[in-house]
Amino acid sequence: MPAHRLYVGTIGEGVFRSVDGGETFRRAADGMFVECHVRSLVVHPSDPRILYLGSEQGLFVSRDGADNWQRVDSPLNGLQVWSLLLLPSNPDVLLVGTCPSRLFRSEDGGQTWTEPVVGMVRECPRIIHTRVTCLAADPLDAQTAWAGVASLVVVPASRGRPRRLLASTNNDLNVSEDDGETWHPLGIGRSLPHSYCRGLTQVAGRPERVLLGNGDGPPGTTGLIARSGDAGETWQLTRMPGPANSTIWNFATHPSDPQLIYASSVSGHVFRSTDGGASWVKLTREFGEVRALAWTP
Numbered sequence: 001m002p003a004h005r006l007y008v009g010t011i012g013e014g015v016f017r018s019v020d021g022g023e024t025f026r027r028a029a030d031g032m033f034v035e036c037h038v039r040s041l042v043v044h045p046s047d048p049r050i051l052y053l054g055s056e057q058g059l060f061v062s063r064d065g066a067d068n069w070q071r072v073d074s075p076l077n078g079l080q081v082w083s084l085l086l087l088p089s090n091p092d093v094l095l096v097g098t099c100p101s102r103l104f105r106s107e108d109g110g111q112t113w114t115e116p117v118v119g120m121v122r123e124c125p126r127i128i129h130t131r132v133t134c135l136a137a138d139p140l141d142a143q144t145a146w147a148g149v150a151s152l153v154v155v156p157a158s159r160g161r162p163r164r165l166l167a168s169t170n171n172d173l174n175v176s177e178d179d180g181e182t183w184h185p186l187g188i189g190r191s192l193p194h195s196y197c198r199g200l201t202q203v204a205g206r207p208e209r210v211l212l213g214n215g216d217g218p219p220g221t222t223g224l225i226a227r228s229g230d231a232g233e234t235w236q237l238t239r240m241p242g243p244a245n246s247t248i249w250n251f252a253t254h255p256s257d258p259q260l261i262y263a264s265s266v267s268g269h270v271f272r273s274t275d276g277g278a279s280w281v282k283l284t285r286e287f288g289e290v291r292a293l294a295w296t297p
Contacts (some may be wrong), residue, residue, distance in 0.1 A: 001021055001274055002075065002256075002257055002262070002297065003019075004021070004254075004257075004262070004295050004296060004297055005017060005018065005019055005048075005065060005066075005295060005296050005297075006018040006021070006252070006262060006293075006294075006295045007028070007041055007051065007066060007252075007292075007293070008023050008025065008170060008264065008270060008290055008291065008292070008293060009021065009038030009053065009291055009292030009293065009294075010037075010038060010287050010288060010289060010290055010291070011038070011039075011040065011289040011290075012035050012036075012037060012038045012288060012289070013027070013034075013035060013037060013040050013287070013288060013292055014027055014028075014032070014033070014034050014036050014038060014040070014103070014144045015028055015029055015053060015066065015292075016026070017065075017066050017171045017239055020270070020286070021274055022262075022270060022283040023227075023283075023284070024116070024285070025285050028066040028067070029069065030067065030068050030069060031060070031062075031068050031070055031071075032053075032055065032057065032060050032068035032069045032071065033055070033057060034057040036056060036057060037055055037056045037291070038053055038054070038291060038292050039054055039055065039078075039080070039081065039083075039163045039291045039292055040052075040053065040054035040081055040083050040084045040291075040292050041053055041054075041084070041255070041292040041293065041294040042084060042085065042294065043083040043085055043294050044086060045086060045088050045297050046229070048065070048159035048296035048297050049061070049062075049063060049064055049065045049295075049296075050063050051065070051294065052072075052084050052086070052094070052284055053069065053292075054081025054082065054083070054084050054085075054275060054292075055078070055081060055206065056080045057071065057078060058070055058071055058072070058076040058077045058078060058079055058081060059071065059072040059074055059076045059081055059084075059096060060072065060218070061128065064113075064211070065296070066276055067142065067292065068109070070095060070277075072108075072110040074104070074110060074112050074113050074245060075115070076096060076098070076104060076113075076246075078130070079098045079127065079164050080087060080098055080099040080101075081096055081097070081098055081142060081197055082098060082099050082131045082132055082133050083096070083097035083132050083133055083134055083143060083147075083190075084096055084097075084134045084135065085135035085136070085137060085140065086150050087137055087145070088137055088184075089137075089208075089247065090142070091107070092107060092108055092109045093105070094106045094109065094110055095133075095135050095145060095147075096135075096204050097131070097132025097133070097135055097147060097169075098131070098132060099105060099129050099130070099131030099132070100122040100123070100129040100130060101118075101120040101121070101122050101129070101130040101131055101132050101149065102115065102118075102120075102130065103116050103118050103120075103132060103147060104116075112151035113257070118147070120132070120147075120149075120284065130149055131149060131196060132147050132148070132149065132156050132274065132294065133148065133149055133150060133151070134146075134147065134148040134149070134150060134151050134152045135147050135150050136153065136154055138154055139154055139156050139207060140148070140156055140163075141188025141277050145166070146151055146169060146180075149199040150165045150167050150168050150169050150198075151167065151168040151197075151198060152165065152168075152200065153166050153168070153200045153201065153202050153207075153210060153214075154207075155166075155207050155231040155232070156207055158208060158231075161231060162176055162177045163177065163178055163179070163232050164176070164232065165177075165180055166200060166231075167183070167200075168198050168199070168200050168213075169183075169197065170196060170198035170217075170218065170241075171195055171196065172185035172186060172188055172189070172195055172197065172292075173185070173186045173188040173197045173212065173232065174186065177197060179185065185244065185271065186232065187241045188212075188214070188235065190233055191234070191235050192212075192214050192224075192226050192237070193214065193224065194214050194215055194216050194222075195209055195248060196214065196215055196216060196218070196220065196268075197212055197213065197214055198213045198214075198215065198218070198247050198248060198249050199211075199212065199213030199247075199248045199249050199250050199263065200212055200213070200250050200251075201251035201253055201261070202253070202256075202257035203253065203258050203261070203277060204253050204254065204255040204275050204278075205230075205255060205258050206258065208228075208229065208231045209227070209228070209229050209276065209277070210227070210228045210232055211214050211225060211226070211227055211228075211238075211251055211261070211263070211277045212225070212226045212227075212228070212229065212235065213220070213225060213247055213248025213249060213250075213251070213263070214226050214243075214247070214248065215246060215248065215265075216247070217247065218247060218266070219246040219247060219249075219265075219266040219267050219289075220246045220247040220266075221245070221246060222243045222244065222245070222246070222247075223243060223244035223245070223246050223248045223265045223269075224237060224238075224240060224243055224248065225237075225238045225248055225263055225277065226238065227277050227278065238273075238278055238279060238280060239278065239279035239280065240268050240279075240280045240282075241270065241280065241281060241282050244265035244267075244269045244271070245265055245267045245268065245269050246265040246266045246267035246268075246269075247265060247266055248264070248294040249264060249265060249266040249290065249291065250263065250264045250292060251263050251293065252290070252293040252294050252295045253295075254295055254296060254297065256297045257297075259273075259274055259276045260272075260273070260274055260275060260295070261273045261276065261277050262295055263280065263293075264287075264290040264293050265290070266289060266290060266291070267288075267290075268288055268289060268290055269283075269286060270282070270283040270286075270287070270288035270290065270293075271283065271284065
């Protein structure tokens with residue numbers, strides 16, 4: 001396993017960093033409220049020392065691997081940031097999703113901002129406010145990005161199979177093969193223990209290999225990780241040391257090592273895979289509530 005840094009964003013305890021593969025952790029929140037709610041973390045695609053973080057106080061950036069953080073002065077000050085995206089084709093373009101649901105865009109690394117017009121409903125009776133929990137870059141079209149209120153991955157067309165969008169919801173994993181115009185449920189509960197789905201990611205460089213966080217509810221009391229090698233057509237449970245204490249909420253991947261993947265349950269368990277998600281070990285350290293995860297070389 002190569003040397004790397006692991007970052008864990010928590011609710012109420014800021015962000016933690018490990019430099020020894022998750023054996024030990026230290027808080028890395030200098031420059032921001034130490035007990036902030038970290039709901040999003042992204043790494044610059046070409047400079048692993050640069051990270052962006054979203055909390056209830058707005059948008060923050062570190063340029064030294066989380067030794068220090070500075071708030072990005074912007075219209076996001078004081079807003080709840082739930083999702084972040086640096087466009088891989090042009091990392092100066094930064095997209096930010098908030099709660100209540102709004103989108104913000106910067107073309108110059110956060111110096112100036114616009115708010116694109118989007119038709120998102122901002123109120124929901126049960127949760128009061130909707131929130132943009134997912135921002136995804138289109139793998140083939142640099143001018144297209146996707147935003148959603150649930151986890152989302154885009155699988156390019158391959159071998160006669162059309163392009164697929166997979167979106168997790170509170171009652172199933174859903175698929176669209178017409179760029180989101182129509183959706184249908186996959187009936188994930190027929191092949192996995194639970195119908196509730198949350199975290200989604202793809203193995204770096206192999207977009208047809210999809211990992212799914214499955215559990216018995218939000219946050220739930222048990223969680224597992226499933227794996228598909230055919231863009232979500234079929235699923236198999238991965239090998240875990242035991243079920244997580246809640247639904248698997250987050251994954252962390254990096255193209256520098258596609259085999260190294262981290263996963264976390266919403267209630268604080270963190271797992272590591274060194275074989276592309278086929279098997280996992282649980283880290284000893286447990287956290288209160290985890291909402292963001294990232295690793296860098």
